[in-house]
Amino acid sequence: MIGSGGREHALAWKLAQSPLLDTLYAAPGNPGVANCATLVPLDVTDHAAVVRFCGERSVELVVVGPEAPLVAGLGDDLRSAGIAVFGPSATAAQLEGSKGYTKDLCREADIPTAGYVRVTSLDAAIAALSPFSLPVVIKADGLAAGKGVTVAMDRAEAEAALAAIFEQPGGEAVIEEFLVGEEASLFVLTDGVSLLPFGSAQDHKRVGDGDVGPNTGGMGAYSPAPVLTPALERQAIDTIVAPTVAAMAKRGTPYSGVLYAGLMLTDRGPKLIEYNARFGDPECQVLMARLDSDLLPVLLAVAQGTLDQVAPPVFADDTALTVVMAATGYPGTSETGKPIGGIDAAEATGAIVFHAGTRSGDTGVVTAGGRVLAVTARGANVTAAQAAAYRAVDALDFPGFCRRDIGWREVAREAQ
Numbered sequence: 001m002i003g004s005g006g007r008e009h010a011l012a013w014k015l016a017q018s019p020l021l022d023t024l025y026a027a028p029g030n031p032g033v034a035n036c037a038t039l040v041p042l043d044v045t046d047h048a049a050v051v052r053f054c055g056e057r058s059v060e061l062v063v064v065g066p067e068a069p070l071v072a073g074l075g076d077d078l079r080s081a082g083i084a085v086f087g088p089s090a091t092a093a094q095l096e097g098s099k100g101y102t103k104d105l106c107r108e109a110d111i112p113t114a115g116y117v118r119v120t121s122l123d124a125a126i127a128a129l130s131p132f133s134l135p136v137v138i139k140a141d142g143l144a145a146g147k148g149v150t151v152a153m154d155r156a157e158a159e160a161a162l163a164a165i166f167e168q169p170g171g172e173a174v175i176e177e178f179l180v181g182e183e184a185s186l187f188v189l190t191d192g193v194s195l196l197p198f199g200s201a202q203d204h205k206r207v208g209d210g211d212v213g214p215n216t217g218g219m220g221a222y223s224p225a226p227v228l229t230p231a232l233e234r235q236a237i238d239t240i241v242a243p244t245v246a247a248m249a250k251r252g253t254p255y256s257g258v259l260y261a262g263l264m265l266t267d268r269g270p271k272l273i274e275y276n277a278r279f280g281d282p283e284c285q286v287l288m289a290r291l292d293s294d295l296l297p298v299l300l301a302v303a304q305g306t307l308d309q310v311a312p313p314v315f316a317d318d319t320a321l322t323v324v325m326a327a328t329g330y331p332g333t334s335e336t337g338k339p340i341g342g343i344d345a346a347e348a349t350g351a352i353v354f355h356a357g358t359r360s361g362d363t364g365v366v367t368a369g370g371r372v373l374a375v376t377a378r379g380a381n382v383t384a385a386q387a388a389a390y391r392a393v394d395a396l397d398f399p400g401f402c403r404r405d406i407g408w409r410e411v412a413r414e415a416q
Ligand code: AMP
Pocket: 114, 137, 146, 147, 148, 149, 151, 176, 177, 178, 179, 180, 183, 205, 215, 262, 273, 274
């Protein structure tokens, strides 16, 4: 397994439970992953080194957690060496790597999404801005760890966001219509031909309680997201995900891996906000916490192109909810090297504490990134799972902050 975040700890935790697993290596992993896998200090940007390692150890499947190695073509290099990979090719990962690529594909395949214009210079961008009503959404084209999006409330803010994107030579941006509705994340496994729905979740992208402040990689999530009803999920698969998979195959660049559709549930049906080419972080933590069946055979089937032959996943019918513990300063410059206490006490409440930005210090685990832990608990509904997760959070001695309202939309609905 490639990666070192909370998503990867959740994947490793689940893979380690598979009776089919012989040895799980994780590169580079983190102190939490070290409890489920053998850590390997590989530089994952050195594809030749990763391929060599897999050859030496007869690795039969590589699971790529994050987007950056996918966009950089690690999957292609491994597959060229005859090694099975869970994760798309570099070309197919453009569905995440380039907002413009995805918007053009949506136009081509008639997939519901926000109206948009792609621009490659500040002058063109300012000119293209005028027909859009406010608020308007400005997106940098490339990977931005969830931080490349500005929802501009007025023209000055939109122009400032565009100016920032075009400060660097070679900047590219997408200007988008603002969609109104509630967001939900849908996960679908595909081997390029077959589709296997793999659960839903709702993320909390803003840093502050009540969804205020800057966007982050995600401050907490729960699964399933009841707002994505079975009928809406079917509609999203039929009108968004299936046509995408078909269009990618038709282009000769089939998409294989997990397709994470960020959806806006508008009053005219689900619309695509964005695709990600990997599991969400922290959505993966709540999916794995609820997955009762074995993860390994489905990932292997995706990699081998035999997804139509595997049993569908079985998810528990309760709710999992995760709260991200973030370092002081996040999503700006985060304070690191601070000791973290109480992880055992938090887990003693029945929660699972997934590690993200942690490392082993001289006297224990210390902070080493913006998002540090994902405290994950289950309950009969969102209200119960939220209470359980915050009981665990309160048992931590944590040098940073978290949101206190993860799940608030559904908690409010459950109270009705
Ligand atoms: P993205 O990185 O594309 O997921 O955008 C980050 C966040 O910005 C999304 O989760 C939404 O909350 C918001 N967002 C992005 N695009 C739009 C849009 N067209 N309309 C409304 N909100 C959006």
